[in-house]
Structures are given as structure tokens and as C-alpha cells.
Amino acid sequence: MTRGSRRYLRPDAIHRIAKLELRARAVVEGVLAGLHKSPYKGQSVEFLQHREYVRGDDLRRVDWKVWGRQDRLYVKEFEEETNLRVSLVVDCSASMEYRRDAATLSKYDYAATIAASLAWLALSHGDAVGCTVFDDAVRAAVPPRTKRTQLQSVIDVLETPRPRRPTDYVPVLRGLAETLPKRGMVVIVSDLLGTGETEGWQGVFKGMRFLRNRGHDPVLLHVMDDDELDFPFDGPTRFDGMELPRQIACNPRALRAGYLEAVEEFLGHVRRSAAAAKCDYSLIRTSEPVETALVKFLSRRASMAV
16 A cells, blocks of 8 residues: 555545445446446336337337237337446645644645545446546546556545646636546536636636536535634734735734635635536535545435436
């Protein structure tokens, strides 16, 4: 087991999710038999519809009971099931390095742990998994595969050294939409503190629309530190910009009410934008145990799956 495996694959998280499934909410494309609906009709366990027999149809698919009642030939069509292609897209920008203290996970380590756990789960069900790490450009990537060594390949991508520049969602997600060859699930894990050149944090939803238009099922896991959500600071403090080289010295007590109001407004915009983009959205605090966040996410996906 590599250092990355020990760092990002946590036994408590794996144990909690081992009996759960990562379900597709939309129709997906794959190459193996699996848990998820395919856009192609074939022969499997779930009946879809009857259609009238045409010359060349396999006689084994003729429903002879219908012929006996109506004296007309109909064939049975079934919903084919397929494996899922999961693309994990993890924000590695400068702001993702924030952590409350040395005893807690940084936002990036938390996001990478989520990604590695989902990769393990999907691969254990025969699904294909790929991973992309990005800031204002793709810094490392491995395409979706099902091979035995794929989990280590995903972890290697998560460990790749990164420039840690400001996030720029639009070019990265547009590029993924244009290059991912099959419809599948795209899970984006980010703090949404995008200050890149293309539309800031709103760019993530423009990028998701590119993915949705290509038939993908976009998911957004919004990872934030408690300090960002609760603003617990007291006494004179210097704040450093997390994605831009700026500083401000102030008394945080004088700013707290306005800051919290701005954060709530920001989260409201994010939730509404996610709904408009038809994106599955979850806000996750880094203080929440990773396994708890995963169980919540997977349980909700199971209830939403077609």
C-alpha cells in the first residue's frame, strides 16, 4: 500500500460504504453488465415494452402468449443494464489547501479522500473510474477504466504535485465535456472559490451545462471548512487571500454579521444555480466525518436513481 493509499483510503470510510452503491440518476453508457440503465435496448432481466415483429427479428424474442390471444406477432424488448463510467474531478486550487489547524484535514485532503473512496466503491462494482485534478487547467488525469490497477492510478493522480493556481472552471469542464467519450456520472469536488478568468465560481454551472448537454449526470460536492461557514475568529486578525495575493487586517467581530450574511447569500445562489443546471448538489463541512458525508450522499443517490 502506497502512502497515498494510506492517506486517502480510510478503513472506517470503506467499511461504512462497502454495502452501498453509486447509482446513476440519468441514463448512462457502458460496456459491461452492471447496475445502471443503458440507452440501448437488449435482453436482460427488466421488461421494457412490446413491439410488432418485423422480418429478421430473433424468433426467440417473440411473445407467443400475445400471438395466441391476438393472432399477431410481437417481440419483447428489455431495458439493458450497463456499468457506470464515473469521472471524479477534484479542485486542487490554492484555496483548497486551507485547514483549521494541523489536526484537521485540508479541504483538498478531504476532497481527495471522498474521491478515493468513491473510486474504490465504483471499481468494486465493476464500474469504470477516471480522475482529473485541476485548478485553472488540468494538472493530472487518468481516463475511466475498470482494470485492477485503476484505484492506484486514481490515487497517483490525487497525489500529483500541483501549481495551485486560482480555479477556472469553464475551460476545464468544457474540455471534459468535449473529450469524455461516453455518457456517465461526473462528480466535481470543489470549494467553489473560483477567481479564475472565466466567470468565477458561476463558471462551474456553465461547465455543468456543457456536461449535461453531452448526456452526462453532473454531481457537485461543495466542500467548505467550518471557519469559512461560521467565521469564529476573535481579536485583531490578518486574513490572507486564499486564491489571490491579498491581505486585510481587521477586527473580525466588526465583520462577522456582514460576512455570515454574505456567505448565506452565496450559498443560496449556489443552491439555485445547481437546481437550474439540474445538478445533484451537496454542501459538506470538513468537520463532518468523511464516512458520514459519503453515506448521506450515496443514500440520497440511491433514492433518486432511475
